[in-house]
Amino acid sequence: MVRVGILGASGYGGGELIRLLKRHPEVRLVGFSSRRHTDKALFEVWPQLVDERMFKPQEEVVAEAEVVILALPNGIAMELVPGLLEAGKWVIDLSGDYRLPPEVYEAWYGLPHKSPALYREAVYGLPELFRGEIPGARLLANPGCYVTAATLALAPLAAGGLLEEASLVGMSGVSGAGREAEETFFAEVNENLKPYRPGGTHRHIPEMELNLARLRAQGRWPRTHGAQKGVRLSFIPHLVPMTRGILVSAFVRLNEDLSELRLEALYREFYQDEPFVFFTRALPQTKGTFASNRVWISLRKDERTGLVQVFSALDNLGKGMASQAVQNLNLMLGFPEGLALDREGVWP
């Protein structure tokens, strides 16, 4: 049993982590903290839980934990992580702080990075593509939700050197904005649909591009760092009136004319041993991934334009956040990769 603590346990990432870790047979959840709730019990903050344990001060959680999971807003992990590593903790960070080279991070997040040197020690936790680096990692950067969907959608093409150009649309449920996020009031977003942060400004774009460039340059199991050159993506995220779920739909121009059949064979082979990636002929539906660690991918060739259309669905709080963190935790510590994780969704 490993002792795990969560900082930021009142957000959706934290809540989903608690659900998963409570049933994890190798984990003892020793504490959880929140800047917003200090003297409250878990059930008061999370109505779905019947757990009377109290939120603790952050220092107590850290003191008792061997593994610290940071489910905090961007910009905070980079202050805490140096101390945590020094204290010998394993760290899983759900924020963007260690996902990008510091200079890229600073440009896109508009924040000076406070521990840039640690980026070189951070391992990027997308197991299906970079699994080899994760075991034994001390600092793991858990990928973003759109990024996981988009990268896995295009990875077989990028790794095969086929990717010429790609335009992506992301569509996300409202929980992706966080709990009690600005401008997510029910009466404003229900029965409503809108794009947001268009024009190449969404922070997930460089993370997608970096992932695809690495795959292109180094094949499937690259080392995390190093110079790569790759495609520029055009990406438009949208807010959809549902709670959970992300769908990415991509228009892809290949540098070689492959048939739909060949492309499907390529994807099937690429993902054949992946327990959580399902490539099917059936088109993905987000509900089919609800509350699971599943990624559902499908593709079509548009013969009239020559473009390939690729679709990728996942649960933004599952494989897009909390359950991917548990998958990474399992790999870091040598547990079976799928421990405490669901491969199938809840329907309806």
Place this chain on the structure above:
Amino acid sequence: MVRVGILGASGYGGGELIRLLKRHPEVRLVGFSSRRHTDKALFEVWPQLVDERMFKPQEEVVAEAEVVILALPNGIAMELVPGLLEAGKWVIDLSGDYRLPPEVYEAWYGLPHKSPALYREAVYGLPELFRGEIPGARLLANPGCYVTAATLALAPLAAGGLLEEASLVGMSGVSGAGREAEETFFAEVNENLKPYRPGGTHRHIPEMELNLARLRAQGRWPRTHGAQKGVRLSFIPHLVPMTRGILVSAFVRLNEDLSELRLEALYREFYQDEPFVFFTRALPQTKGTFASNRVWISLRKDERTGLVQVFSALDNLGKGMASQAVQNLNLMLGFPEGLALDREGVWP
């Protein structure tokens, strides 16, 4: 007062037409029929109506009407219209039967056309682009919902000869599938998001391409028919868990490098006199068009890729169907174009 009848009054298009025509000061609604309901009162089929008038047999509706609006499934209008025109009726057809050259129709709809000669007499009713042809038309083909959104989104670029390539995503509320449509059960589509008919197979694609080709070839006010050559579009529709609303998001490659400012000026000028098209810097939200005839368009330049991203929202049952039909009726008969139509939506 003109006497108007509706065939197909139990579908969503028919229901919205009734709502609009009941408040139209120049229209007397003389009858409505439905193949599904013959001995029912209006309020029994439409819970929002407090109207005790009975559905009538189709022939009675036709006999009493000067204008017949066909809100029927594809493939039926082409059987009825010859007789209606012969009987001297004005006809507005909400189906796809007269929107496309018969050979294109047959290829995409998989049906032999039964009155192909009438296509040459049909006027395509997208007033913002082809207004000049509508007054006096006897047979009007009312455009599809995705087509209206997509065409208006790209029209200024097409008319300006700027359009090189475009990939479009459509996202539609569930009412777009029709009333009591297969696979639209609440528990299956609520909290769910999915693409459908991808791979260049959706029937609205040739209608979009034809519209843009005409604009490219002939400028803004072309005659409807004639040979044109244009871009091929890649289009992916999606089903979104909401009732009404369509959003089209497009990635566009221009053949000239124009700044965002120049593009915005182009759109503003193109639509400056259009009472129902609103081009704004603010990004569109479908809810802002709810139950109205409004189209809300915005754009962004993605400087990193050079692509232009264009967004277009409307109510699929409003400007995408019934209120556009009323706009066309107003133009056909010489009433003020906006009579009985709302330029603003209902919020929340």
Place this chain on the structure above:
Amino acid sequence: MVRVGILGASGYGGGELIRLLKRHPEVRLVGFSSRRHTDKALFEVWPQLVDERMFKPQEEVVAEAEVVILALPNGIAMELVPGLLEAGKWVIDLSGDYRLPPEVYEAWYGLPHKSPALYREAVYGLPELFRGEIPGARLLANPGCYVTAATLALAPLAAGGLLEEASLVGMSGVSGAGREAEETFFAEVNENLKPYRPGGTHRHIPEMELNLARLRAQGRWPRTHGAQKGVRLSFIPHLVPMTRGILVSAFVRLNEDLSELRLEALYREFYQDEPFVFFTRALPQTKGTFASNRVWISLRKDERTGLVQVFSALDNLGKGMASQAVQNLNLMLGFPEGLALDREGVWP
């Protein structure tokens, strides 16, 4: 044309009032204010509007208006109204400030009343029951949403002296809580259902009881004020994951055993001349009242228990708030009662 101004124009009541008043042929909307937005245009606060007029300071709105509509939180009208009346304005107040005798108000709202004497001058604006008092009123208290639904549901029984006991459940869409209200974040209330303020603590209870007591004591067209004695209601409100709509379902014990047929006849007669109340055998659906001033009532006798079950649906922002205010405005100023109001809903 009467000059109307709205204070509190950034809330849902204010927004719906603007929609209705813009199409009112006898009203000129001369201004609107909001404590939250001073230097903004209407379209910036209300995405459904394409109106560039600016919010104004409250004093300017008041100065230019003959009729001032207060769409403000409870507790503010009672400070403003004395000055407004002194300045010769007509006032319609959407808050609870003048709906209840001051001592009752203070007990239930927990606020000292600052202009209690004006309660005697205020007219309670439920036209279907107290129409006679409204023409010429200078200060009109517009009823609450639950209250309108519940009172109209039980009025024929109360006026007939039949009401012995009633337990009511209210179910409301989320917009009833106001715009950007606490605890109405999409991901928290979507796919969720809960009671709130149970145990006889909801502020609408005394207003319901007072209305029913007046009907019982004085018949249908009572003077507003005076001592009455009536039934105590047990009322439980619930929050339902939808935007608009209220349904009240009541269990009623009568002091006389009337058949379902007799009861239906009683309701039909009671409401036969009311343009906005529809009593039908068909059970009400909130969607059938969407964006309208309609109230939809139905009843059933539960023969096994002897209880009468009464159902009442309306749009909480329509007949439950803004359109009822317009109906009252029409009556106050002598316009046709239904001017600018819809008797039918928008579906779907």
Place this chain on the structure above:
Amino acid sequence: MVRVGILGASGYGGGELIRLLKRHPEVRLVGFSSRRHTDKALFEVWPQLVDERMFKPQEEVVAEAEVVILALPNGIAMELVPGLLEAGKWVIDLSGDYRLPPEVYEAWYGLPHKSPALYREAVYGLPELFRGEIPGARLLANPGCYVTAATLALAPLAAGGLLEEASLVGMSGVSGAGREAEETFFAEVNENLKPYRPGGTHRHIPEMELNLARLRAQGRWPRTHGAQKGVRLSFIPHLVPMTRGILVSAFVRLNEDLSELRLEALYREFYQDEPFVFFTRALPQTKGTFASNRVWISLRKDERTGLVQVFSALDNLGKGMASQAVQNLNLMLGFPEGLALDREGVWP
């Protein structure tokens, strides 16, 4: 490992059973059948599953199973069960066929009962109240969803002999109507709220009354059968625009005046050892029970009327159907009662 088969595996009850049984450590799911799908794989019928096993003919499922779970419409189990019992199977029936005395069943379900004698052998599976009878049962009648919520809400009062009168409102998500049920199209029920089957006609009423009468007559652990006399309930079900979840809100008249504090103590004691019933001061929210076997109960005294208001939430497909069946299966076969069941919900 016990071999379990499911008949009716394409409905929501069947789908949820599959989800739960696949992770049950003592169960081997040996087959599943559906009258609608014979030559399909599981993943084709259930998009959330990544399971390629095929639906089988009913006889094959039965032949291979030791336990047969019937997730079929009412009226079918009563034909199948005699043969199944004869063949030595354990049977769990999710329909209403064996929940009621045959004469009551026939009166409320309008069907002649085809195996009435077996009612005496059937055990009613509401473990929290009638646990003692379940171990070793060969034919188990799994309670209805509204009934489970209502009975557990009122059980402490009924068992204490305190219940004088009760009026109940039920509010259910749309999945309660079944998969692809009539009149559950998204555009018709989204943003809509309505009562249905009012007037004392809903089939769950006699089941609720019978349960409460037994508790009143015999205390907490009665034998299932025998004459009882009890209260008549007035019950109104409502359809709420959400997928899962049931809330029952009750107005209760006691025959003794107990304080809120005393009542809360009574409930706490009554349910103190129940792993799946949570009585709290916090008001229940259906989302807090999502995808779990949890029942969430709370109460308030309405001091003004003397009525007690009791609230009870559960997942209609969980504790209201499939997970309760698994709980019963665990008890029948001597497994730990909570095996494979979740005590906590999924949020958001």
